[in-house]
Amino acid sequence: MEDxxxxxxxxxxxxxxxxxxxxxxxxxxxxxFLTLLGASGSGKTTILRMLAGFEHPTxxxxxxxxxxxxxxxxxxxxxxxxxxxYALFPHMTVSENVQYGLRFDxxxxxxxxxxxxxxxxxVGLEGKKDQFPSSLSGGQQQRVALxxxxxxxxxxxxxxxxxxxxxxxxxxQLQLELKRVQRETGVTFVYVxxxxxxxxxMSDRIAVLDSxxxxxxxxxxxxxxxxxxxxxxxxxxxxxxxxGLVEKRxxxxxxxxxxxxxxxxxxxxxxxxxxxxxxxxxCRAEQLRVALSDSEQDNSVGASVKELIYLxxxxxxxxxxxxxxDLQVQLNSEDVxxxxxxxxxxxxxxxxxxxxxxxxxxxxxxxAMRRVAH
Amino acid sequence: MYSRTVRTPQxxxxxxxxxxxxxxxxxxxxxxxxxxxxxxASLVVCAYVALFIIAPYAIVLAxxxxxxxxxxxxxxxxxxxxxxxxQSTLYFRIILNSFEVAIAVTLxxxxxxxxxxxxxxxxxGKYRSILFFLLVVPLWTSYLLRAYVWTIILGRKGIINSFxxxxxxxxxxxxxxxxxxxxxxxxxxxIFIPFVALPVYAALEKIPPEYLEASEDLGARGWNTFLSITxxxxxxxxxxxxxxxxxxxxxxxxxxxxxxxxxDIMISNVILKQFGAAFNWPLGSAxxxxxxxxxLVVVAAAMTVVNKRVGYKx
Numbered sequence: 001m002e003d004x005x006x007x008x009x010x011x012x013x014x015x016x017x018x019x020x021x022x023x024x025x026x027x028x029x030x031x032x033f034l035t036l037l038g039a040s041g042s043g044k045t046t047i048l049r050m051l052a053g054f055e056h057p058t059x060x061x062x063x064x065x066x067x068x069x070x071x072x073x074x075x076x077x078x079x080x081x082x083x084x085x086y087a088l089f090p091h092m093t094v095s096e097n098v099q100y101g102l103r104f105d106x107x108x109x110x111x112x113x114x115x116x117x118x119x120x121x122x123v124g125l126e127g128k129k130d131q132f133p134s135s136l137s138g139g140q141q142q143r144v145a146l147x148x149x150x151x152x153x154x155x156x157x158x159x160x161x162x163x164x165x166x167x168x169x170x171x172x173q174l175q176l177e178l179k180r181v182q183r184e185t186g187v188t189f190v191y192v193x194x195x196x197x198x199x200x201x202m203s204d205r206i207a208v209l210d211s212x213x214x215x216x217x218x219x220x221x222x223x224x225x226x227x228x229x230x231x232x233x234x235x236x237x238x239x240x241x242x243x244g245l246v247e248k249r250x251x252x253x254x255x256x257x258x259x260x261x262x263x264x265x266x267x268x269x270x271x272x273x274x275x276x277x278x279x280x281x282x283c284r285a286e287q288l289r290v291a292l293s294d295s296e297q298d299n300s301v302g303a304s305v306k307e308l309i310y311l312x313x314x315x316x317x318x319x320x321x322x323x324x325x326d327l328q329v330q331l332n333s334e335d336v337x338x339x340x341x342x343x344x345x346x347x348x349x350x351x352x353x354x355x356x357x358x359x360x361x362x363x364x365x366x367x368a369m370r371r372v373a374h
Numbered sequence: 375m376y377s378r379t380v381r382t383p384q385x386x387x388x389x390x391x392x393x394x395x396x397x398x399x400x401x402x403x404x405x406x407x408x409x410x411x412x413x414x415a416s417l418v419v420c421a422y423v424a425l426f427i428i429a430p431y432a433i434v435l436a437x438x439x440x441x442x443x444x445x446x447x448x449x450x451x452x453x454x455x456x457x458x459x460x461q462s463t464l465y466f467r468i469i470l471n472s473f474e475v476a477i478a479v480t481l482x483x484x485x486x487x488x489x490x491x492x493x494x495x496x497x498x499g500k501y502r503s504i505l506f507f508l509l510v511v512p513l514w515t516s517y518l519l520r521a522y523v524w525t526i527i528l529g530r531k532g533i534i535n536s537f538x539x540x541x542x543x544x545x546x547x548x549x550x551x552x553x554x555x556x557x558x559x560x561x562x563x564x565i566f567i568p569f570v571a572l573p574v575y576a577a578l579e580k581i582p583p584e585y586l587e588a589s590e591d592l593g594a595r596g597w598n599t600f601l602s603i604t605x606x607x608x609x610x611x612x613x614x615x616x617x618x619x620x621x622x623x624x625x626x627x628x629x630x631x632x633x634x635x636x637x638d639i640m641i642s643n644v645i646l647k648q649f650g651a652a653f654n655w656p657l658g659s660a661x662x663x664x665x666x667x668x669x670l671v672v673v674a675a676a677m678t679v680v681n682k683r684v685g686y687k688x
Contacts, residue, residue, distance in 0.1 A: 054587055074590045081591045087584035091606045100602070101592035152592060 003030040005156055005188050006051060011060035013046050013212075020046040022212040023060070028156065033182050033189045035199040038209035039235070044192045047209070048158050051190060052081045064155070075104070080149035081158045085165065086141045088133035094120070094144050095129035101152040119147040122181070139170045146181065156188045163198070175201050196236050200224060208232050230280050230360040230369035238282040238358065239328045246277040255281055255359065258323035261301040266354045272372050278362040280369055285316065285330040287356035291349045292337060299352045303327055304345040308336075319350060431666075437659035447655050455660035465644070465661065472640040473668065475555075476624035479562045483619050486563065487570030488612065494571070495578040506575075509568055517565065521629045524561045528552040528633075553635040561633050562623045569622075570615035577611035578604070613680045617673045624669055641665055 006028040013021040021043040028034050036044040049055040050062060053074035062070045069077060080101070088097050098116040107115070120126050123143040133141055142162055149157055159178070163171045179202050182189045193199055199206045200220045207217040208231075216228040227233035230241060244255035247262060253273055254262040263281065265273075273279065291300065303319035306326070315336050317329045327350050340346045360369040441450040459465045490509070498505050512520055527533050528551045535547040551557060581604065589599040627642035634640075641661065648658025 052587075052591060054591075074587070075593045075595055079591075081588070083584045083588060085582075085584065087582065087588040089585060089588075089603060100589070100594075103602075104593035104595075104598065148592065 004028065005030045005064065006190075007063040008047070009061045009063060011047070011050065011057045011062060013043075013050060013055060014058045020212050021050070021057075024209075024212070024214045025060075026207060026214060026217050028188060028190060029205075030155075031186050031188055032204040033179065033191065033202055035191045035193060035203040035206045036209060037193060037196060037199045037206050037235075039194055041211070042209040043212035044194075044209050045160060046212075048081075048160055048190065048192050051156065052079055052158050053077050078152075078155045079158060080152050080154040080156075081160065082142075082145045082149050082162045084160045084162065086133075086145040086162075088141055088144055088148070090133055093130050093132055094125065094136070097133065097144055098129075098148045098151055100148060105152075115151055116147075119151045120144075122150075122184075123147045138166050139174060142166065142174060146178070150181070150185060150187065154187060156190060157182075159189060159191045161192055161194070164193075164195075171198075178202065208235060210235075226371065227282070227358065228371050230282060231365075233282040233358055233360070233371075237284065239285045240281075240283045240288070242281045242283075242325060242327075243362075244279055244281055246273045246275055246279055248275045255279060255357075257281070257301060257325075258321065260322065263299050263352050263357060264354060265357060265359065269357075269359055269372060273359070279372065280360040280362060281352075282358040282360060283352060283356045285328040286314075287353060288327070288329040289351040289353070290317065290319075290329055290331065290337065291351055299354065300349040301327070301352070302347060303350050304347050305340055306345070308340060319348065321350075434659045434662050437655050438663050440656040440659075442654050442656050455657045456664070458657065459660055459664060465641075468639060468644055469641050469665070469668070472624055472642070472665075475559065475562070475640060476620050479559060479566060479623045480616050480620045482559075482563050483566045483570050484612065484616050487567045487615065488574055488608075490567065491571045491574035491578055494575055509571060512565075513568055518628055518632075520565050521561050521632050524557060524564070524633055525552060528557050528560075552633065553638075555634075555638050557633040558629050558638055558640075561629045562626060565629070566619040566623060569618050570612065573611035573615045574608050577608040581607050609680050613677055617676065620672060620676075621669050625665060 004027040008024055008026055008028075011021060011024050012019065024043070024047060036047060038044040046055060050057055053069075053072060057070055060070075061068050064077070064079075089100065092100065095113070095116050098119055099112045102112045102115065117126065117129070120129055123146055125140060125143055125147070128136060128140065128144075133144065136144065145162070162178075163174055166174065175198060178189075178191075191199075191202065203220055205217060206220055206223045208215040208223060210231055216223055216232050218226075218228075223232065224236055227236055227238065234241065242257050244257045244263070247254040247256050253265045253269055255265060256262040301321050303321045305317060306320050307316075307318040309316040309318070310333070311330075313333060314330050315333045317331065317336075317340070319327045319329065321327060329350060337348070340348070359372040361372060363369040437447070438455055439451045439453070441448045441452050441454070494502060494505055494509070525532070529535070530547040530549055530552070532552070534551065535544075538544045539547065585603055585607075586599055589603050590596075594602060624640075625642050627640060627646050630638055630640045630643055642665075645658045645661045645665070648654045648661065652658075
């Protein structure tokens with residue numbers, strides 16, 4: 001069994017009649033960068049607040065190093081938080097802010113000052129130590145908040161969308177910087193975000209949440225390439241979802257999307273599928289290709305161009321199939337066939353490569369649509 | 375406003391005002407307009423200050439050096455009014471008494487007003503708006519009424535006496551609770567609590583809850599968070615309210631007149647008398663100047679200390 005710092009055991013949090021977090025169980029491994037990924041209202045922030053101690057679970061337990069800390073107050077947990085809007089104290093200088101946590105740790109004044117100095121050096125803000133937070137830029141304030149939390153040498157650092165208030169360029173830069181600090185200090189990071197790209201870039205593991213429930217927890221690669229449900233697939237950018245019926249022809253398994261189109265599945269998908277079963281296919285716009293409509297190809301469906309969206313290096317096509325389903329295809333701009341026009345609804349064939357297909361069982365809602373084992 | 379310049383294509387070689395020059399010209403014009411607006415605005419402020427602040431005090435200051443004769447006051451430059459004040463133990467005792475009242479009232483109001491504001495901000499829950507309303511309502515009634523209402527509560531036939539009589543605790547109405555130092559203090563405290571509670575409440579409401587969570591997260595218990603975060607962030611509001619309370623209670627004359635006994639007079643009662651029955655405007659003016667100096671020194675000292683401790687200004 002791997003080394004677990006925090007274990008969430010069947011945790012549920014209710015606010016009145018509203019269930020913010022519903023029976024969530026997972027473990028945070030020591031030294032990892034774990035991201036809680038979800039839309040607003042998915043319960044990710046509530047989970048973080050329970051880890052910090054600001055909220056207590058209605059049901060279930062939170063274990064730290066094997067000890068139940070569900071009702072331990074925040075000031076006695078070896079867990080610190082970087083808040084979304086940093087929450088720097090406006091009446092204290094940068095240095096005083098960073099030292100604040102040591103006031104309650106029986107640390108001498110001289111040592112406090114020295115540790116604050118070296119912590120500020122780590123985040124590159126030595127020169128700002130006597131300034132007030134209001135005179136710093138957003139990125140600098142973010143670094144101060146990080147230094148203030150890390151100086152307590154927490155076992156787990158919680159970060160609540162710390163980059164959401166910054167512009168895109170600075171955000172990219174700070175993502176890498178946070179990752180570097182995490183590697184250097186070896187502190188376990190639990191990071192909350194709604195940005196899937198951020199999650200993929202920074203995390204060792206990603207926990208995808210929806211409506212207070214844990215959908216999937218795995219490495220970025222697994223979550224991205226083998227999403228566990230149609231919901232996770234959609235959340236991680238699989239923009240095409242198509243309903244179909246399973247067909248078997250000899251050894252091969254097909255999913256029929258319409259009268260003129262059936263998609264052949266790879267060998268491994270067949271085992272768990274019954275002929276006549278209703279399933280969903282998911283595929284990324286980036287993995288589909290287009291061909292001119294007169295060239296007959298396997299695994300292709302005829303469609304007419306509805307929209308053409310130029311994105312720079314890439315171009316996104318929105319196409320409508322004869323059955324009235326919209327498909328999105330994203331191509332490198334130089335691969336877009338000449339003469340495509342929205343006005344004339346150019347007829348094309350959309351090619352769905354075997355490897356691009358994800359198959360999900362049909363269910364009541366996207367979160368219940370489990371990936372088919374293969 | 376300046377009109378937008380429409381440029382027509384110019385044949386080559388014909389000189390024309392460049393864009394940069396146009397922008398510079400417009401900027402100059404705008405700046406002149408802004409300057410003019412600034413001058414008008416500051417003139418208004420200066421006029422206000424001169425008319426309603428400097429002039430009255432200048433007049434009082436001038437009067438304080440005048441001379442009183444039997445039936446009139448005469449322009450002069452004499453310090454005998456001040457001399458009289460500093461020589462006499464009577465004035466000194468009354469000023470000291472007023473000072474004590476003002477300090478006692480201010481300290482009590484600081485504690486009670488803060489507690490009230492804190493309760494209202496953190497614990498009042500669904501009763502918040504009704505409690506806030508009850509705090510503000512007295513400010514809509516006249517100051518005189520707010521002092522006078524205590525005669526109804528504390529008087530010989532007042533609510534407290536009736537209650538005690540009915541309960542059989544006393545057999546005759548007691549009068550010491552009204553017309554005493556106690557009743558003055560009580561009424562002043564009652565009157566000035568909103569002056570501290572309201573600004574402190576506003577300051578408490580402005581503190582984002584994350585500050586308190588961050589403090590707790592970093593290891594501070596409730597009391598430490600209050601001392602390190604909440605109190606410093608509300609200190610400017612608290613000092614402002616306390617300063618108003620101190621100034622107004624030091625200079626109050628209505629409450630002692632209504633609720634005080636014959637010996638419980640405050641310095642403003644004396645000043646009032648000089649401008650009325652005693653007809654000694656120069657002495658009254660000199661007393662007013664002395665009181666003002668004391669208040670200024672105390673308030674300035676308090677603000678300096680707090681600003682230094684808090685280290686930042688809102």
